[in-house]
Amino acid sequence: MEAKKIRRTFIDFFEKKKHHYVPSSPIVVKNDPTLMFTNAGMNQFKDAFLGNEEPKFPRVANSQKCLRVSGKHNDLEEVGVDTYHHTMFEMLGNWSFGDYFKKEAIAWAWELLTEVYGLDKDRLYVSVFEGDESDNLSMDKEAFDFWKEIVPEERIIMGSKKDNFWEMGETGPCGPCSEIHIDLRPDEEREQVPGNELVNMDHEQVIEIWNLVFMQFNRLSDGSLKNLPARHVDTGMGFERLVRAIQNKSSNYDTDLFSPFLKALEEKSGKKYGVDEQTDIAFRVIVDHIRAISFTIADGQLPSNNKAGYVIRRILRRAVRYGYTFLGFTSPFLYELCDLISENFGDIFPEVRLQKDFISKVIFEEESSFLRTLDNGLKRLDQIKAELSSKGEKVIPGEVAFELYDTFGFPLDLTSLIARESRLSLDEKGFEKEMEIQKTRSRAASEQEMGDWVSLRPDTGVEFIGYDFLEAKCHIIKYRTVKGKKGNQFQIVLDKTPFYAESGGQVGDTGILKSDYDQIRVLDTKKENDLIVHFVDKIPEKPEETFEAIVESNRRKLTMNNHTATHLLQSALREVLGDHIQQRGSLVNDQVLRFDFSHFSKMTDEEIQQVEEIVNSKIRENIELVEQRNVPIEEAKKQGATALFGEKYGDFVRVITFDPKFSVELCGGTHVPSTGRIGLFKILSEGSISSGVRRIEAITSEKAENYFRDKEKLVKEIQEVLKNPKDLKKAVEGLIAERNELKKEIESLHQEKAAGLKTELLSKVKDLGNKNVLIAKVALPGADALKKIAFELKNEIENSLIILAADIAGKPQISVAVSDSVLAAEDINAGQIVRDLAKEIQGGGGGQPFFATAGGKNINGLDQVVRRAEEIFLK
Ligand code: ATP
Ligand code: MG
Numbered sequence: 051m052e053a054k055k056i057r058r059t060f061i062d063f064f065e066k067k068k069h070h071y072v073p074s075s076p077i078v079v080k081n082d083p084t085l086m087f088t089n090a091g092m093n094q095f096k097d098a099f100l101g102n103e104e105p106k107f108p109r110v111a112n113s114q115k116c117l118r119v120s121g122k123h124n125d126l127e128e129v130g131v132d133t134y135h136h137t138m139f140e141m142l143g144n145w146s147f148g149d150y151f152k153k154e155a156i157a158w159a160w161e162l163l164t165e166v167y168g169l170d171k172d173r174l175y176v177s178v179f180e181g182d183e184s185d186n187l188s189m190d191k192e193a194f195d196f197w198k199e200i201v202p203e204e205r206i207i208m209g210s211k212k213d214n215f216w217e218m219g220e221t222g223p224c225g226p227c228s229e230i231h232i233d234l235r236p237d238e239e240r241e242q243v244p245g246n247e248l249v250n251m252d253h254e255q256v257i258e259i260w261n262l263v264f265m266q267f268n269r270l271s272d273g274s275l276k277n278l279p280a281r282h283v284d285t286g287m288g289f290e291r292l293v294r295a296i297q298n299k300s301s302n303y304d305t306d307l308f309s310p311f312l313k314a315l316e317e318k319s320g321k322k323y324g325v326d327e328q329t330d331i332a333f334r335v336i337v338d339h340i341r342a343i344s345f346t347i348a349d350g351q352l353p354s355n356n357k358a359g360y361v362i363r364r365i366l367r368r369a370v371r372y373g374y375t376f377l378g379f380t381s382p383f384l385y386e387l388c389d390l391i392s393e394n395f396g397d398i399f400p401e402v403r404l405q406k407d408f409i410s411k412v413i414f415e416e417e418s419s420f421l422r423t424l425d426n427g428l429k430r431l432d433q434i435k436a437e438l439s440s441k442g443e444k445v446i447p448g449e450v451a452f453e454l455y456d457t458f459g460f461p462l463d464l465t466s467l468i469a470r471e472s473r474l475s476l477d478e479k480g481f482e483k484e485m486e487i488q489k490t491r492s493r494a495a496s497e498q499e500m501g502d503w504v505s506l507r508p509d510t511g512v513e514f515i516g517y518d519f520l521e522a523k524c525h526i527i528k529y530r531t532v533k534g535k536k537g538n539q540f541q542i543v544l545d546k547t548p549f550y551a552e553s554g555g556q557v558g559d560t561g562i563l564k565s566d567y568d569q570i571r572v573l574d575t576k577k578e579n580d581l582i583v584h585f586v587d588k589i590p591e592k593p594e595e596t597f598e599a600i601v602e603s604n605r606r607k608l609t610m611n612n613h614t615a616t617h618l619l620q621s622a623l624r625e626v627l628g629d630h631i632q633q634r635g636s637l638v639n640d641q642v643l644r645f646d647f648s649h650f651s652k653m654t655d656e657e658i659q660q661v662e663e664i665v666n667s668k669i670r671e672n673i674e675l676v677e678q679r680n681v682p683i684e685e686a687k688k689q690g691a692t693a694l695f696g697e698k699y700g701d702f703v704r705v706i707t708f709d710p711k712f713s714v715e716l717c718g719g720t721h722v723p724s725t726g727r728i729g730l731f732k733i734l735s736e737g738s739i740s741s742g743v744r745r746i747e748a749i750t751s752e753k754a755e756n757y758f759r760d761k762e763k764l765v766k767e768i769q770e771v772l773k774n775p776k777d778l779k780k781a782v783e784g785l786i787a788e789r790n791e792l793k794k795e796i797e798s799l800h801q802e803k804a805a806g807l808k809t810e811l812l813s814k815v816k817d818l819g820n821k822n823v824l825i826a827k828v829a830l831p832g833a834d835a836l837k838k839i840a841f842e843l844k845n846e847i848e849n850s851l852i853i854l855a856a857d858i859a860g861k862p863q864i865s866v867a868v869s870d871s872v873l874a875a876e877d878i879n880a881g882q883i884v885r886d887l888a889k890e891i892q893g894g895g896g897g898q899p900f901f902a903t904a905g906g907k908n909i910n911g912l913d914q915v916v917r918r919a920e921e922i923f924l925k
Contacts (some may be wrong), residue, residue, distance in 0.1 A: 053293045053307045057113055057398070058168070059141070060287075063162050064111035065146045072107075074399070076349040076696045077115045077138065079578040080359060081553065084219050086358045087117040089344070090145035092263075092284045094698065097580045098147050098264050099223040101279040101509055105147035106285065106701065112143045113289060115345055115399070121363050122219050129450035130335030133301035134257050137365060140289035148280035152228075154669050155283045156196045159230060162392050164262070167296050168494035171242075175249050177207040179214035179226035185275060190214075190226045193264070197228065205246065213250050216263040217286075221500070223278060228262040231256060232295050251314030254468060255763040259295060260287040270502045303334050310390055318386065339369035340384055344391045348401040350634070350696030352740055353416050363416070367459050369618035370417050375464060381423065385414035397680060401695045406634070408648050408742055420459065427458030431465070435472055436695040437695070444473070447702045448480015455481070456488070462475055463733050499533040503543075504917045506594055512582045513546035516559070517677070517720060520601040522548045528591045542584045543595075549575040551582045555636030556613050556719040557643075558585075561602045565595040571597075606720065608640035609748045611728045612900045613667065614675075614721045617706065618693070618731070621713040621749065622664035623647060626657050633694055634743045638719070641753065642734075646745045653736045653744070665731040666714065672726035676707040691716045730754040802829055804839055811843060816924060821849045821872050825919045829857045837903070840865040845900075851923060853887070862891040862906045864915060873899055883919075890914040 051059075061071055075094035079085045080170045085093065091114040097103035118125045128135040146155070163169045166677055175318040181189040189208070197206050209229070218223040233245035235255045248256040267275040290302045291905050297305050302830050303312060312323045312333055323333045343366050353363035366384070373379040388410035396403030402804055446469050454460035464480055468485075469476045493551075515522055524544045532539040549572060552558035558575035568590035575584050590597075621632045627649055635646035653661075678686075680702040687693070691705050691714045699716060706717040709727055723729060729751040739745045748756060768778065775781035807828060815824045825841065830836050836856045843852050844867040852867040864887050866880040873879075884902040888894050893906020 067109040069109040070107040078349045078351040089123045091141045108149035110145040142287040146283035175231045177209040180208040182211040191256045203609040225266040230260040332372040335372045340387045385410040411742045446476045448477040451481040452484035501531040503528040516548040550574045551577040557639040564598045567592045605640045612643040613638045616663045622661045673708045674724045678705040822851045827855045840867045853919045855912040862909045864904045
């Protein structure tokens, strides 16, 4: 059975059992402080489990894109080294939200695996939670009894908390689980050692394929467990592992999910897969990582230097490094696999097909720049090797290995490999120590202690009423304190709220909450999954009172201007630059709007002007807002609404339209009732922020007005300075031309003067027989002129000793020049002379035997310089 059919069969099976199919949520998580990437199918249903949100369907089935490279679930180091952990993988799941529980979940899982997929019952093992004293939990007898009805008891294994109690993170929904494992070893081996001895023993051929989690608890921050409002089922089956089991392969990579990639890589590298273990690891790392990288970029996360972006960058670098070290790639190669990603996954995940060119461009730039870094790192390593060998040492110190890791992205194994090749060893302990120091430093910086929510009222979900109201009466449902290094944060959830929570680029509202007893300030509003969390300056004294929630309306209105202007800008960009324009990020607040979009070249001045003209003409048309709430997503798409990749949309969406022929977008933000409110639109800058992504910053309404007023004021001021000429530009041009003329004139005057001076000086030369001595006081415009004239005189006068005491625009300076012939014949040195004479002007200097200069402080000393020189050289 082909992989595609296997996936389809799973969904069909559960649809027949009344499950509703929901698409995968994006791999990059927004609005969740505890999670960067989706690491399990359940993430998108977290609020339904916690009771923050009514589940839309009691039964759901899906295939979720997951990434396990950070946080509680981090498999990165295993990937490629083994054959069944991936960075990005698909998790097939069926779900019950307060509907069926263990009995059905267990029976259906077994039916699907053995009867539909036809897996051999004798190869399957199941596990059951054995209980845990520290959590005061007893064995999962219920699950055990259901299993006993379908599998012989010797195939049921009791598992510890580590394996059989599933938790999403440090806190959150959790519960006991039953895993299904498969033994894929050949018969002879199975006869020798029974499979149940190898379950959960990291055996390559005895692996877990499916985990049935029975969600019952919420883990609180103090470590205690609280019962969830209802009991749920959350199952997760690794799709790649299932495919391998059904296709009867000894590695996930031998299935049709990966084989096209391995083949392409064999062709590109000229190396064979399956010959050498180290090369094989490199093959697996690369074909695994290209999926993770492509899918996350498709969901809007670009490689960068922090947070999620940095995780992606590290995955990409790991792939490049393996390709470079073991497959001999010295130029970019990963980006060429993007076509295959599109071909193989584009049907189920259209985002990788539609953005193929963009993804491959981003990867190309990123790997090119990392290859350059690698090169520099290797050069640095050469230096280090040379230093070590000059000192006769043979160990690369830990700090050096860490520098290579930190600055050049060299992981320890690469440095140690190169060290071995050069017969050096490496101080791994020292490296670990440096690593620990860095970790402690960054941990300390970000440490936060989340307090648990204190509930005041039943949690029935939060209603946002801020599209229609800026003020409302409301109640606090719950509150908590978050302790951080920089002081405490106070957070409040209201039953209904006019405060807009930061999302879709639009900043969160600020304002106040007021009761008869309290008045507190709302400093920011953010989403946490589907909760709307108000960040306040303190928890009210009497939190159970009724509060008046008041949004700071002017700030919100200015923000609305900018948000609507962003929509108009996006459509104008499409008109001017083309349909490839995709939003890559945005920021909308009361000051500016920032819009990032995919485009490969700098916009010309004309293009920018055209865009401004279109937006401003749409503002003048005063187009009315058409806001549709709760539109079925398919219907919205039919209307031509622009959706964003990597954004999580529900089945019902909000559609914001300003002229159905111009701007139709899926958007949860707040907008002006008609475009005329925006008043005016002005682009301030356009530039590149990373490969293929450009950023426009613009302003609207009063800000834009002020901008033009400031410009006008500046022009006026310049006009006044120039005594109000009729034509300002001509006047300035005239000034510049005049200035250039004057400059030329001054230069020629200086030259004339210098020529006159020279003639005068030549007449003062004293012939002493063995040498010609010139001692004089002069006035010159600059030090250069003094040097020039000293040299010219030296060239023109034979056997010369020239001493000039100069007044350079009020500053004393001395130049001494001596002919080579004089130097050769006498014990004379310009440097010494100048140092000696400089005393008269309270200065110092020096130079070479044939030419030296000195500056000083005392201008009145110049006559004395002349006198002394004459005493020494003319007497
Ligand atoms: P393992 O012990 O093998 O790492 P797990 O206990 O971490 O698995 P779960 O968190 O229960 O796995 O996830 C559910 C299913 O997802 C697993 O049964 C497995 O089939 C699959 N799975 C988990 N991690 C990975 C991974 N890194 N790559 C591919 N599939 C995975
Ligand atoms: Mg795991």
